[in-house]
Amino acid sequence: MFKTLDELGSGNRVLVRLDLNSPVEDGIVKDNRRFARHARTVRELVEDGHRVVVMAHQGRPGRDSFVSLDQHADLLAEYVETPVGFVDDVHGDEAVDAIRGLDAGEILLLENVRMSDDELPEKPAEEHADSEFVQTLAPEFDCYINDAYSAAHRSHASLVGFPLVLPAYAGRVMEAEYEANTSIASREFDGQVTMVLGGAKATDVIDVMSALDEAIDHYLLGGIVGELFLRAAGYDVGYDVGGTELYDHQWEQNEERIRELLAERSDRITLPFDLAYEDAADERAEFPVTDDVEKDFPLLDVGSTTVERYGEVIEDSAAVFVKGALGVFEDERFSTGTVGVLETIATTDCFSVIGGGDTSRAIELYGLDEEYFSHVSIAGGAYVRALTGQSLPGVDALTRSCERVESSVDQ
Numbered sequence: 001m002f003k004t005l006d007e008l009g010s011g012n013r014v015l016v017r018l019d020l021n022s023p024v025e026d027g028i029v030k031d032n033r034r035f036a037r038h039a040r041t042v043r044e045l046v047e048d049g050h051r052v053v054v055m056a057h058q059g060r061p062g063r064d065s066f067v068s069l070d071q072h073a074d075l076l077a078e079y080v081e082t083p084v085g086f087v088d089d090v091h092g093d094e095a096v097d098a099i100r101g102l103d104a105g106e107i108l109l110l111e112n113v114r115m116s117d118d119e120l121p122e123k124p125a126e127e128h129a130d131s132e133f134v135q136t137l138a139p140e141f142d143c144y145i146n147d148a149y150s151a152a153h154r155s156h157a158s159l160v161g162f163p164l165v166l167p168a169y170a171g172r173v174m175e176a177e178y179e180a181n182t183s184i185a186s187r188e189f190d191g192q193v194t195m196v197l198g199g200a201k202a203t204d205v206i207d208v209m210s211a212l213d214e215a216i217d218h219y220l221l222g223g224i225v226g227e228l229f230l231r232a233a234g235y236d237v238g239y240d241v242g243g244t245e246l247y248d249h250q251w252e253q254n255e256e257r258i259r260e261l262l263a264e265r266s267d268r269i270t271l272p273f274d275l276a277y278e279d280a281a282d283e284r285a286e287f288p289v290t291d292d293v294e295k296d297f298p299l300l301d302v303g304s305t306t307v308e309r310y311g312e313v314i315e316d317s318a319a320v321f322v323k324g325a326l327g328v329f330e331d332e333r334f335s336t337g338t339v340g341v342l343e344t345i346a347t348t349d350c351f352s353v354i355g356g357g358d359t360s361r362a363i364e365l366y367g368l369d370e371e372y373f374s375h376v377s378i379a380g381g382a383y384v385r386a387l388t389g390q391s392l393p394g395v396d397a398l399t400r401s402c403e404r405v406e407s408s409v410d411q
């Protein structure tokens with residue numbers, strides 16, 4: 001597999017890749033759980049007397065969220081409780097000078113790696129390893145650490161290039177995410193395995209269902225995805241009303257696969273029994289999906305009966321995996337589905353993984369204690385890929401580094 005920080009020793013010059021990609025509003029970088037999580041890895045490196053140079057990305061060229069990492073340095077420093085220096089250069093002379101000036105136990109954050117033309121092309125690791133970016137920085141370090149599990153589905157220079165030229169290690173976040181997110185495939189559970197699937201991205205959910213099949217005993221559906229499945233089951237929901245553009249195009253793209261899944265797994269798929277909407281008095285109101293009412297209003301959550309029935313399945317489960325929210329939880333009135341299900345998972349003695357960037361935000365927003373879940377993932381796209389059994393280029397590169405080092409020792 002890959003090496004971890006347990007095998008790293010102390011006093012090295014380490015190059016660490018984190019995922020500090022964050023929401024940005026009006027140019028302000030919003031604090032989020034990625035800082036707290038990665039800070040644990042960075043703190044451990046500082047305490048072990050390493051010189052710590054951090055690489056990370058923010059947004060993509062052309063987007064408003066594509067900004068400098070100067071604010072990230074301050075946020076990271078708060079969580080590590082140690083100053084974090086910042087240099088507005090990725091691999092030029094300024095960056096190299098700043099790296100060489102670092103003492104043991106000090107931290108330096110390089111500029112947004114996506115500001116280097118070498119970073120973004122999706123290329124094989126070998127090609128990235130030959131880039132100016134990797135070739136300039138690698139000689140300055142004893143080893144490379146990848147903690148950015150949530151970006152590991154990208155084959156970018158800072159994620160796959162360095163492990164080919166430096167001894168590479170998984171950071172603590174990488175280690176924990178990898179273990180939890182691949183556990184559907186790698187672990188045997190002593191009882192039924194349930195998956196709660198919701199959110200706004202039908203294709204992701206269908207891919208997960210298609211890939212998992214026998215591993216899952218119950219699929220509990222909600223969110224926009226749940227409505228699309230209800231539409232396939234013959235109910236009068238799951239289409240755009242009141243100016244939404246969330247359903248019809250997804251229906252066109254996925255109708256066939258949704259119908260197939262429903263036909264093949266009807267005994268394992270549970271659909272919402274009731275749904276919630278905003279009534280004329282701006283209050284939450286609910287109706288059973290069997291009701292023959294004119295639905296000319298957006299449906300924003302699953303109803304209370306659904307939460308209760310899903311809760312009964314969860315309480316009988318040995319493992320529960322969540323991907324996607326059951327409603328528009330950002331609005332408290334429509335958080336009942338998502339928060340209700342999360343609360344039941346928290347109070348049930350089962351192995352639980354909560355994933356999807358937005359869904360795990362609900363835990364934060366409603367003050368649920370992370371300790372009650374086995375794992376709360378900070379990954380979005382990488383989580384879906386892990387659930388569908390796909391390998392991640394960033395993880396593969398760590399494994400290759402480990403194999404290379406082992407084979408050179410054998411010779």
Ligand SMILES: Nc1ncnc2c1ncn2[C@@H]1O[C@H](COP(=O)(O)OP(=O)(O)OP(=O)(O)O)[C@@H](O)[C@H]1O
Pocket residue numbers: 198199200201222223224246299300301323324325326327328329330355356357358359360379380381
């Ligand atoms: N009925 C609904 N109508 C509109 N939006 C909904 C509905 N149900 C859920 N959502 C929205 O879906 C979003 C989460 O969907 P998404 O598929 O992105 O989930 P995720 O897996 O947590 O996130 P990501 O893939 O971004 O990591 C939430 O922001 C929520 O408001």
Ligand SMILES: O=C(O)[C@H](O)COP(=O)(O)O
Pocket residue numbers: 019021059060150151154379380381
């Ligand atoms: O925030 C994320 O999900 C990761 O950092 C990946 O970002 P990207 O989708 O811009 O590559």
